[in-house]
Amino acid sequence: MISKWLFSGALLLEAGSWASLWLEAPQLQQLLVFTLSHGLACVLLCAAVWLLLPERYRMPLPWSPLFIFSLAFFVPVIGTIGVVAAIFPALYLPRKRNKQAWQAVGIPSLPFRAQLQHHSPIFADGGLQDVLRHAPDPDQRLAALLATRRMPGKDAVPILKLALGDPSDDVRLLAYSMLDKQESDINSHIQNALGELSGVTAKSAGALHATLARWYWELAYLGLAQGSVLEHVLNQASEHAEKGLQAGEGGELYLLAGRIALERGDVERAEVLLHQAQENGMGAAQVLPFHAELAFEAGRYHEIPQLLAKLPEKTRQRPRFAELVRSWT
Structure with missing residues (x-):
């Protein structure tokens, strides 16, 4: 509402300033009346336009309103019309904005030292x-x-x-403590199985001997036994595996006994046990890698590529076998 009155006053004063030029009076008097009336009209126009501007265009003071006043005052007629023609279309007919699909952010400042990467x-x-x-x-x-x-x-x-x-x-x-816990857990299983071994039937004893062979082998396989202890553990594993086989246990126990014999360096016994494991239903993917290891230990290197080639395709693509197959074939 205030802007309308200001615009009306500016219009009347600007019209009066131009009307004063046709008064029958000395030129100096006409110039003074024109300048005063034109200046007041520019002040009112500047105030009216400044009040209509969005908040971000009103600052900084006093430069924003002074810029509008200068355009209107120092360019007579055209300046006033130009200010009105520039401001009103911009206020009431703004340009359509496309939807902003990204968010602009400032460039972050560099840290004063390298940040610690805890997980890398x-x-x-x-x-x-x-x-x-x-x-x-x-x-x-x-x-x-x-x-x-x-x-x-x-x-x-x-x-x-x-x-x-x-x-x-x-x-x-x-x-x-972590190593000791692993070893203690395995020894606990061994002691429990040894305690159950006394006073059981021959049929049940076979399963217990197979269990004991697995736990003794676990000590050797994990590397928890070394030196003379390792030799003792392997002997115990071999002894219980043989007793389990004599009691009628087969299949997987043949494979385990073959691995134990291979670890002890008994190549001939390992070869017999691995063949028996395969005859008792063990798959090629389980037995052939140990046949290849046995051929290597026996010095029969020409057999290794043929044995690896017989492995199932899925097995040969596993990380453990892929490099081995490439190096031997």
Whole structure:
């Protein structure tokens, strides 16, 4: 409402300023009347336009209103008409905006030092062993040890053994406790099976001997036994496996007995047991890799490509076998 009165006053004063030029009066008087009337008209026009402007165009003061006043005052007639012609279409006929599909954000400032990447060392290409060897933070090395709980025992034990030489007491104690727990659990199963072995029938004894062979083999397979202890564990595993086979256990136990014999270096006995495992229904994917290992131990290297070629396609594509197949074929 105020803007309308201001525009009306500006229009009347601007018309009066031009009418004063036709008055019968000295030129100086006509100029003074024109300048005063034109100046007041520009002030009213400037105030009216400034009030209609959006908030972001009203600042900064006093430059925003002074710019409008200068356009209207210093360019007579055309300036006033130009201000009106520029402002009103822009206010009432704004240009349509396309929907903005992205959000503009400022460029973030760089940190004053490199940020720590807590998870990258654990999941880096080098694996958990590289974390234990090179990570400077003990917490990262502890996290690497805790990650081994989700790994197969065969892969976890070498990492835990590596951690036994860590400079941090916390890392060494955690690695020792995790290794000790695995070994204690297996020994507990062995003691329970030995306790059940006394006073059972011959048929039940076969299953217990097979169980004992598996648990003794687990100690050797995981690397929890070394030196003379390893030799004792393998002897016990072999003895219980043979007793289990004599009691009528077969199939998988033949394969286990063959692996134990192969680990002990008894190539001839291992070959017999592996053939018996295959005759008792063990699949090629389970037996052929150990036939290939046996051929390597026996020095029959020419047999290895033929044995690997007989493996099922799905088995040959597994990470453990893919590189081996490529190197021998």
